[in-house]
Amino acid sequence: MDMIMSNLQQQRQINEQLRHEAAIKRMNVSKAIEDLIKYIMEHEQEDCLLVGFSSQKSNPFREKSSCSIL
Structure with missing residues (x-):
């Protein structure tokens, strides 16, 4: 009985x-693409x-310098 009630819920x-x-207002794909391009x-x-970075230091993707031991 509990299984039936659980399934029903x-x-x-x-x-x-x-x-x-179903109640969500939809947008045409063509309009969405226009908005995205804009x-x-x-x-x-x-x-x-x-456009690149203003300096090499502001680039989070740059290669990190390796530590060298003297």
Whole structure:
């Protein structure tokens, strides 16, 4: 009996989740792509991977210098 009640409650939760997801307002992919391209174009000057870094020290991807023992 507990198994049936547990299964029923699980199905109700799934049903509630599906109702919630169905109520979400959707956007056309073409509009989303336009917005994404616009955002990228507006922020490309701030993208360090496109324009580079102002100095080598500000580059978090640079090779770390190795420690040498004298």
